[in-house]
Amino acid sequence: MLKTTLDIQKIRKDFPILKREVSGKPLVYLDNAATSQTPQQVIDVIVDYYQNYNANIHRGVHALSQEATDKYEQARVKIQRHFNAAKPHEIIFTSGTTHSINIVANGFSSLIKKGDEILVSAMEHHSNIVPWQMLCERTGAILKVIPMNQEGELLMDVYDDLLSDTTKLVFCNHISNALGTINPIEEIIEKAHKVGAAVLIDGAQAAPHLVADVQKLDVDFYTVSAHKICGPTGVGMLYGKEDWLNKLPPYQGGGEMIAEVTFEKTTYADLPHKFEAGTPNICGGIAFGAALDYMNAIGFKAIAEYEYELLTYATQELLKIDGLKIYGTAKNKTSVISFNIKGIHPYDIGSILDKLGIAVRTGHHCAQPIMDFYKIPGTVRASFSFYNTKEEVDVLVKGVERAKAMLL
């Protein structure tokens, strides 16, 4: 038995999807790092929006528009408080982490010049590599990589050497999606600031497991996707320090982001609207706030402790399988296990697990440089959430054993 104080069976009842079957077997959903499932409490908020106050925000004079605007802005404040941002307008609603990163990468085009250096960690998701490569192509800046060791931990002494007066930006994920490593972002931020570089931390994988305090971290930009934390897809946030957000030019032109428009000149709206052109994902934003309410009611401390128990148990049981190797064995890691079995392609294992009702991710996890580092085509990744159980870990382990017996 695990020691958690959480009533997991009660929590599971909040998630209607967990009752369904796949291939005639009860669903065992272990692809939480790709997207988390949605509790009834959040689904209810989404339905309530469309049934009762669906309207465009910030512009109508009528009651529905006002209600929708109020709820949307209340959600912004919820998000602000959750991440402890100093001001609500430092929270920009986006379509998700990728959009958030692109806003910053695009904005820096006018602030970066040829020869400036940008540092990125070796364990980034493609969404935190490609926008910076595009920025470098536009500006002539140089992209340098903070390497990692076999355990999947960043080499901080090399980072020290890479930092210099020409370093303008540093990008790193808080937690690696492929390996689960929790990166030492406090140290990364502090050291980058000493040379005058700005820091963007991709918090997509961290948000479901821990609460980042952006003021305490003193981070310049922090990005989150709602669908990783029990919210809907297509909505997320960009946190930026007010000064930085004022310095960056808008990303998209359109309605909502303007103060005044003539054919000669347009002046931009104040934050946060400068970055929120067009009609946003209103329902999504409100549901994002509801998802944070849901997670906070359970409590992030209890969630983290329970997920650590699941991680420890799953690691111990999976390692009993002969030939199984885990990629990402950092001391500080979250409930993600990337693995392969010697002589078997990860796709084959994933395909068999799928037929057993077990959902995992296989492939390069949008982090090809990591796969190149380990010289493997990909991994099988099981990622656990607070609604998963010890019994589901057992089903996974049995499934992997069965797949191995079939495939070898």
Place this chain on the structure above:
Amino acid sequence: MEIKEIQAEIVDEFAMFEDWMQRYEYMIELGKSLPMIDEEFKTDDNIIKGCQSKVWVHAELQDEKLVFTADSDAIITKGIIAILIRAFSNQKPQDIIDADTEFIDEIGLKEHLSPTRANGLVSMIKQLKLYAVAYQTQLN
């Protein structure tokens, strides 16, 4: 045997299994018996685009018939290629061009594969047919 007959035979074989685990086991067995491509043909040029696991296919004309050999780094993928090769290899290029591929739907292969594998399956069929077109042109 004609392509149609072979396809009907494959459909019958798949119908005998009770569930998809058994069909997967069968595909794995087929994968192990796949006519292996010569190492010299495992080049980047022979990799089929659109598959997430690597797939190499080589085609050769023998007595006016097209013979396929292939390999993959994933065993279930090998099984899928083995099914396709069984249906299309050792046939006249024109017959391969004319052959329909409904048997894939009949055995329910596509819907039981992950989306990436299903895309790969479509790419594989396309590639076999492209080879047939190329060699038919040569014969003409």
